[in-house]
Amino acid sequence: MNQGYEFLPHTADIKIGVWADNMNNLFASALKAMADILGIDETGQKDAIEKDLYIQSSDIKALLIDFLSEVLAQSDIENAIFDEMEIYQLDNHNLKAKIIGQKTNGFKEDIKAVTYHQLQLDQKTDGSCRATILFDI
Amino acid sequence: MITRNNFSKIKNNLWEIPRNYRLDMQVPARFYASAKLLEQILKDKSLEQLVNTSTLPGVVKYTIAMPDIHEGYGAPIGGVFATNLKEGVISPGAVGYDINCGVKLLRSQLKINEVKDRITGLATSIFDSVPSGVGKGGKFKSSRQEMDEILTLGLDFLKKKGYAKDSDLVHCESGGKLVGVDPKNISETAKSRAMDQLGTLGAGNHFIEIQYVSEIYDNDIALKLGLDKDVVTVMIHTGSRGLGHQVATDYIKSFDRLLDKYNIILPDRELACVPFNSLEGQAYFSAMKGSANFAWANRQMITSLIQKIFQEYFSQKGELVSVYDVAHNMAKVEKHKLPDETEVLVHRKGATRAFPRHHEELPDDFKEIGQPVLIPGSMGTNSYVLIGEDSVMEETFGSSCHGAGRAMSRHEALRKVHGDQLRQELEAQGIVIRSGSLKGLAEESPIAYKDVNEVVQIIEEAQIAKKVIKLKPLAVIKG
Numbered sequence: 001m002n003q004g005y006e007f008l009p010h011t012a013d014i015k016i017g018v019w020a021d022n023m024n025n026l027f028a029s030a031l032k033a034m035a036d037i038l039g040i041d042e043t044g045q046k047d048a049i050e051k052d053l054y055i056q057s058s059d060i061k062a063l064l065i066d067f068l069s070e071v072l073a074q075s076d077i078e079n080a081i082f083d084e085m086e087i088y089q090l091d092n093h094n095l096k097a098k099i100i101g102q103k104t105n106g107f108k109e110d111i112k113a114v115t116y117h118q119l120q121l122d123q124k125t126d127g128s129c130r131a132t133i134l135f136d137i
Numbered sequence: 138m139i140t141r142n143n144f145s146k147i148k149n150n151l152w153e154i155p156r157n158y159r160l161d162m163q164v165p166a167r168f169y170a171s172a173k174l175l176e177q178i179l180k181d182k183s184l185e186q187l188v189n190t191s192t193l194p195g196v197v198k199y200t201i202a203m204p205d206i207h208e209g210y211g212a213p214i215g216g217v218f219a220t221n222l223k224e225g226v227i228s229p230g231a232v233g234y235d236i237n238c239g240v241k242l243l244r245s246q247l248k249i250n251e252v253k254d255r256i257t258g259l260a261t262s263i264f265d266s267v268p269s270g271v272g273k274g275g276k277f278k279s280s281r282q283e284m285d286e287i288l289t290l291g292l293d294f295l296k297k298k299g300y301a302k303d304s305d306l307v308h309c310e311s312g313g314k315l316v317g318v319d320p321k322n323i324s325e326t327a328k329s330r331a332m333d334q335l336g337t338l339g340a341g342n343h344f345i346e347i348q349y350v351s352e353i354y355d356n357d358i359a360l361k362l363g364l365d366k367d368v369v370t371v372m373i374h375t376g377s378r379g380l381g382h383q384v385a386t387d388y389i390k391s392f393d394r395l396l397d398k399y400n401i402i403l404p405d406r407e408l409a410c411v412p413f414n415s416l417e418g419q420a421y422f423s424a425m426k427g428s429a430n431f432a433w434a435n436r437q438m439i440t441s442l443i444q445k446i447f448q449e450y451f452s453q454k455g456e457l458v459s460v461y462d463v464a465h466n467m468a469k470v471e472k473h474k475l476p477d478e479t480e481v482l483v484h485r486k487g488a489t490r491a492f493p494r495h496h497e498e499l500p501d502d503f504k505e506i507g508q509p510v511l512i513p514g515s516m517g518t519n520s521y522v523l524i525g526e527d528s529v530m531e532e533t534f535g536s537s538c539h540g541a542g543r544a545m546s547r548h549e550a551l552r553k554v555h556g557d558q559l560r561q562e563l564e565a566q567g568i569v570i571r572s573g574s575l576k577g578l579a580e581e582s583p584i585a586y587k588d589v590n591e592v593v594q595i596i597e598e599a600q601i602a603k604k605v606i607k608l609k610p611l612a613v614i615k616g
Contacts, residue, residue: 011208076330076379077329077330106271109271113210
């Protein structure tokens, strides 16, 4: 399965490139990238936590950003880092999903927001897609 | 990409991109820079972002960038512009995600020689007492009722609770309270994020520094501010934490969907805006003011924690007095002299209000001198207190720079600097470092920033604000 993420240069903030063979996996990859920035505890010894999300947005690009924003808010409220998800529904305007993660004592990075700035999301005819996302730190 | 051919010189260190540079511009875009800073500024997209703000509906006169400008999201950091109140817009992205991120300066009655030997213990006590880093809650857990009071009352609430004195309120921009806040305009998610964040520093570029007055440029004003040579001060740099971030996120999302309704065409989605006079515009303005009140309360709560430690160490002489508290991410309705209007909405993002003497909004004891402008330098370098000059209203809508401004990415800084090595270098200079993260330390390395001395020099030469004192750090406390 061809999916992943990379960190791209940016003066003040964190910019990532995310790619996957389909849109569902792209959302999952973006979630993993954000968990990496927040600093997930790889030992897996913390309590697990799950949350159901339903997000509506004006288009698929906004949906990706709004999804990550909602996960970020939940991370802050629950003191948890979410790195896995199960998608029940994903179209251009709606996302129904369960996010799965673990509690944490703190975060590695203080993400102020997931921004629309320099946002790119392109999908090829074979379904594969790539996005660029900027996090305000 | 904007190049040197696209702008002309207005006067020394002041440049203008004319209105005809791009068809969608409503007003010219001006920026302050020396030859050296210009080179750094042209490396990123900050000037394009400045031009983008010149396209916003109702923008007046010209948009302005301070010498510490760098690329942000939507509007550049270090950007200032004003919109008219009738058809003009309000843009959350031009205020920033950290609403009322700002700086508070406190002075003690101690001189450096009385503190020097105890600085390590003092820094450790502050680091242990003020929660810093990300995801670390504070000791003060607000109830829902209390949260609404903080949002509507700002520093008045802290005074009521015994965490602030009258002088803290007087020596704070807007008295630490913006009126007209309806907590209903702030989402439950935003409030939930803030419940345990009052009195917490956060991470990133936020810090507490123990400093001393190392140089005096204007003796009279320095004395009026109580900032004599060698006086020990404390500087706090933080903002509205998760609350402001969530308010910005919520309203940028909602305004993004309203662009068609209001027929607004934008060059960048992050500038999402609505007419200031619309219901939605007023809802954001109310939520922004609530977040600003929270930020002032946050800096004051941290003050009260530090105050306790100073008094434990130095008893009465450790009493800390507020010099001033200024916001550098905010939108405010202000009076300015313009051909067609008397009041405009001034957006400042990474820029500080810098009102001149005799301004009606200043407290009595600043009426004759002007408003103190607090400019933190990059970590381990030096900070400044400036004072608004008479020409600042005309030049920059009463605004000044806010710091050194980033010149290098966090990533690049991490490649070039090792946190432990940097700590050793700073400690060799006699600066105590207490930081929760070596990575965070490296990211905030002074080499990643512009030269604050040069930024301030340009501000002074442009007669925006003049230097009063320089502050040097004794200890840096950060997340």
